[in-house]
Amino acid sequence: MATGRNHRPANRSRGIPEATVARLPLYLRALTALSERSVPTVSSEELAGAAGVNSAKLRKDFSYLGSYGTRGVGYDVEYLVYQISRELGLTQDWPVVIVGIGNLGAALANYGGFASRGFRVAALIDADSSMTGKQVAGMAVQHVDELEAIIDTNGVSIGVITTPGGAAQQVCDRLVAAGVTSILNFAPTVLTVPDGVDVRKVDLSIELQILAFHEQRKAAEELAAEPAAGLAAPGLPAPEPGAARRGQDPDGDLPVVMPA
Amino acid sequence: MATGRNHRPANRSRGIPEATVARLPLYLRALTALSERSVPTVSSEELAGAAGVNSAKLRKDFSYLGSYGTRGVGYDVEYLVYQISRELGLTQDWPVVIVGIGNLGAALANYGGFASRGFRVAALIDADSSMTGKQVAGMAVQHVDELEAIIDTNGVSIGVITTPGGAAQQVCDRLVAAGVTSILNFAPTVLTVPDGVDVRKVDLSIELQILAFHEQRKAAEELAAEPAAGLAAPGLPAPEPGAARRGQDPDGDLPVVMPA
DNA sequence: CACTGTGAAATAGTTCACAGCC
DNA sequence: GGCTGTGAACTATTTCACAGTG
Numbered sequence: 001m002a003t004g005r006n007h008r009p010a011n012r013s014r015g016i017p018e019a020t021v022a023r024l025p026l027y028l029r030a031l032t033a034l035s036e037r038s039v040p041t042v043s044s045e046e047l048a049g050a051a052g053v054n055s056a057k058l059r060k061d062f063s064y065l066g067s068y069g070t071r072g073v074g075y076d077v078e079y080l081v082y083q084i085s086r087e088l089g090l091t092q093d094w095p096v097v098i099v100g101i102g103n104l105g106a107a108l109a110n111y112g113g114f115a116s117r118g119f120r121v122a123a124l125i126d127a128d129s130s131m132t133g134k135q136v137a138g139m140a141v142q143h144v145d146e147l148e149a150i151i152d153t154n155g156v157s158i159g160v161i162t163t164p165g166g167a168a169q170q171v172c173d174r175l176v177a178a179g180v181t182s183i184l185n186f187a188p189t190v191l192t193v194p195d196g197v198d199v200r201k202v203d204l205s206i207e208l209q210i211l212a213f214h215e216q217r218k219a220a221e222e223l224a225a226e227p228a229a230g231l232a233a234p235g236l237p238a239p240e241p242g243a244a245r246r247g248q249d250p251d252g253d254l255p256v257v258m259p260a
Numbered sequence: 261m262a263t264g265r266n267h268r269p270a271n272r273s274r275g276i277p278e279a280t281v282a283r284l285p286l287y288l289r290a291l292t293a294l295s296e297r298s299v300p301t302v303s304s305e306e307l308a309g310a311a312g313v314n315s316a317k318l319r320k321d322f323s324y325l326g327s328y329g330t331r332g333v334g335y336d337v338e339y340l341v342y343q344i345s346r347e348l349g350l351t352q353d354w355p356v357v358i359v360g361i362g363n364l365g366a367a368l369a370n371y372g373g374f375a376s377r378g379f380r381v382a383a384l385i386d387a388d389s390s391m392t393g394k395q396v397a398g399m400a401v402q403h404v405d406e407l408e409a410i411i412d413t414n415g416v417s418i419g420v421i422t423t424p425g426g427a428a429q430q431v432c433d434r435l436v437a438a439g440v441t442s443i444l445n446f447a448p449t450v451l452t453v454p455d456g457v458d459v460r461k462v463d464l465s466i467e468l469q470i471l472a473f474h475e476q477r478k479a480a481e482e483l484a485a486e487p488a489a490g491l492a493a494p495g496l497p498a499p500e501p502g503a504a505r506r507g508q509d510p511d512g513d514l515p516v517v518m519p520a
Numbered sequence: 521c522a523c524t525g526t527g528a529a530a531t532a533g534t535t536c537a538c539a540g541c542c
Numbered sequence: 543g544g545c546t547g548t549g550a551a552c553t554a555t556t557t558c559a560c561a562g563t564g
Contacts, residue, residue: 052450089476107363113465190312205373209285211442216349
């Protein structure tokens with residue numbers, strides 16, 4: 001890293017790669033499972049297996065955090081759990097609000113994985129007055145009129161949006177104006193936010209579409225490979241360019257309805 | 261691309277970058293919205309804005325599909341909708357099964373975004389006998405004993421797992437054995453699958469953890485910047501290395517409970 | 521003449537492979 | 543002897559910038 005010597009403070013400076021950050025929760029989960037089984041140490045190989053990555057990547061990732069392992073031995077499970085938790089900011093309490101208590105909002109409110117990692121659902125908020133006061137996951141749903149007050153009182157900096165697409169930007173604006181600086185968006189909408197506000201998007205139908213792409217590809221490859229090779233031919237079957245093209249639909253009227 | 265001339269079949273050969281595939285659904289959604297408003301053509305700049313990417317990236321992405329634009333004009337909305345849909349395999353019908361009809365499974369069953377893009381929920385499956393026959397999203401929940409028969413009868417190749425983590429691998433194995441080759445996994449578990457099976461993972465708590473990381477970072481930067489600059493100082497405040505380190509928690513007992 | 525399509529440059533991320541340490 | 547930590551090589555992705563074209 002530093003061009004010259006490998007004097008100490010090479011890493012740990014600043015700027016953990018985004019790809020690494022995205023994997024830290026994975027490692028944390030695997031480590032937590034080991035911790036519960038009272039496993040004292042783990043090698044990069046073992047941990048990588050449990051987290052579903054390869055060991056070189058894992059070691060590289062950890063090298064951005066510091067030198068937390070012991071050569072010849074591996075990593076101390078408890079110590080790593082602590083270090084990663086701290087790096088991710090999970091040693092503090094994060095109050096979150098969920099806006100939009102439909103099916104998905106309710107599912108999230110009930111989701112154990114939130115509460116178990118320092119995230120506390122501070123409020124459930126919905127615009128529908130008939131929802132107000134209803135109990136969901138043991139909490140009373142509050143009306144969206146209260147949004148600003150709730151954010152303020154609870155010091156909320158993370159908001160989860162599970163409204164229909166049409167309401168998402170509006171809700172987002174209010175959250176941001178009230179002081180929220182991180183948003184997890186489940187609505188099928190591109191949110192516009194000022195600089196300094198983070199948005200992460202989870203889109204269920206996008207994930208399926210990506211799967212469909214690969215699924216189609218697989219089907220096409222099978223067709224291309226079958227005439228030439230047997231059933232279990234390994235390696236790339238080098239499909240003809242254009243083999244994936246399907247029978248040219250009569251005319252393109254496809255399902256193009258926007259989800260709510 | 262081809263080293264020599266730019267004779268035709270440079271792109272369109274095979275291998276659309278994964279990153280591009282992941283964005284196609286985004287473009288498709290933006291285009292669908294334009295289509296509904298009967299907008300005939302769109303420039304890369306406009307479409308990129310609507311999809312939340314920059315225009316160079318969008319043009320590069322489209323160049324992998326082919327030359328579907330018109331210089332000086334832009335892209336024909338309907339034509340692009342069709343081409344992207346075809347590329348993603350959405351011109352055909354994809355029956356999917358959802359296994360694990362808890363809160364999240366029910367939310368997905370009700371989610372409009374699935375049905376609207378060629379995905380058809382063929383069955384809802386749960387291991388709990390007391391769920392069997394219950395109506396969810398207008399369908400009767402079926403018992404997991406029927407899993408293989410359902411997959412087979414409906415020609416299902418995509419499965420969605422919304423079970424608790426402990427059941428996920430087992431369900432996954434059965435899905436794969438029954439012929440499913442693409443899995444969308446919502447359970448907090450790393451699934452092991454044979455070659456040729458695709459798994460995509462959606463993990464709600466991971467997304468929050470990533471947000472928390474950045475949130476913490478922001479808080480630290482603010483602290484570092486405040487003594488020096490005013491409230492609204494733009495640009496990078498060039499925080500001191502190490503500034504992000506927090507007050508060293510007393511000792512690491514953190515919330516380390518695994519979600520179900 | 522506005523806007524696409526794309527090489528080439530820049531940046532980010534992954535994997536290799538091995539020196540160094542316990 | 544086993545296993546980490548990390549430069550260096552490689553691969554993927556993004557961005558630039560501009561030639562080409564309807």
